[in-house]
Amino acid sequence: MAHFTVIGLGRFGVSASMELIYLGHTVTGVDRDAKIAEKYVDDFTQVMICDSTDENALKELDLINSDAVLVAIGEDMESSLLCILALKKIGVKEIWVKASSRAHHTIVSKLGVARIIHPEEEMGVRVAQALNYPMVNDYLSIGHGLYVVEIHIKPQLDGRPLGDVLDPAKGKVDAVMVKREQETFLQLDKKFVLKEKDILLLCGPRSELKHIAPRLA
Template structure:
């Protein structure tokens, strides 16, 4: 279990906060608006009313003890930058920042934060990939153009072998595991037979994954 601090409890910030709570972590939520902070007082581990652009106020919160501090401030770029600079001055090591514009990203990148997030852009990419690869339920980029994808096996692929499903990819797509109800099968052979409603995890480039799409829709 880790402890996270989320600064800015707008739609993005509170969604991240509640999901972290759901995953078993503790979360301190910070917002300068009393009504917003009070709204989530029973759902988060702790809520704090604080002007995050004020370094003296942030100093009282021992933010350096958080595993990660996420600056989720929305459209107020000045407040986001002042908050990020204050966190750096306070010795916070892991700082993630939501950037709303290219200029925001450019300036934040100069401050040496751990990660810059573009939620709208990233969600737009995910939607585009979902439209382009309808057989994919979820996917994760692991760098160097590779993705791990989660595919729900449809009736058309019931009792098909892994070798048959992946034959068009000519070895470029790797089978990772199959989840079937409460069982997991990580050691897969080419003769393993898929069943309807299996969750099939694969690894490959999006172009290679697209090659096998006709056999999975």
């Protein structure tokens, strides 16, 4: 279990916080608006009212003990940048930032933060991928041109061996796991028989995943 601090309790900040709590972590939520902060007193591990652009005020929050601080301040780029600078001055190492624009991203990238997030852009990419490959329930880029995709097995693939599905990829796509109700299968070979409603995780280059997509539709 880790502890995170989320600064800015708009929709993005609250959504990220709730998911972290669901995953078993503790979260301190921070917002300068008392009415907003008070809304989430019962949902967060802790909620603090604080002007996040004030270095002295941030020092009082003991942020050094957070595993990461997420700056989720919305469209107010100036407040976001001042908050980041204050966090750097007090010694916070792991800073994640929501960027609201390309200009925001460009400036933040010069400040040495751990990660910059574009929620709308990233969600737009996911929607486009879902529209382009409707058989893919979810996907994750793991770098070096590799992707992990989640496939829900349709009725037409029921009873088919895994090798039939992966054969066109010629060994360039690997089956990582199959989840079947309460069972998980990790040792998968070409003879493994798929069943309807199985959840199949595949890993490989996007071009090869695209190549076998028609067999998964």
